[in-house]
Amino acid sequence: MTKVDWHKNQIDDNTVITRSYKSTQNVRRYFKSKCGENFKFDRAFMQWMKASEGVTMGAAAQEWLSRQQVNDAS
Numbered sequence: 034m035t036k037v038d039w040h041k042n043q044i045d046d047n048t049v050i051t052r053s054y055k056s057t058q059n060v061r062r063y064f065k066s067k068c069g070e071n072f073k074f075d076r077a078f079m080q081w082m083k084a085s086e087g088v089t090m091g092a093a094a095q096e097w098l099s100r101q102q103v104n105d106a107s
């Protein structure tokens with residue numbers, strides 16, 4: 034798996050989450066561009082990200098959005 038510098042690398046939907054994943058400002062910008070200005074890291078989602086090695090960032094954005102729909106329905 035290619036090493037990703039989560040601080041500097043361009044992140045797109047096809048970027049694969051690696052073991053070295055970090056919740057950086059660069060990652061936050063990506064999620065805000067995909068999920069909207071209401072995007073926030075919460076503890077559960079951060080744990081999900083850490084456990085999601087091999088998943089694409091596009092799939093991670095969809096996961097965050099689906100979690101919001103569940104929360105909104107509650």
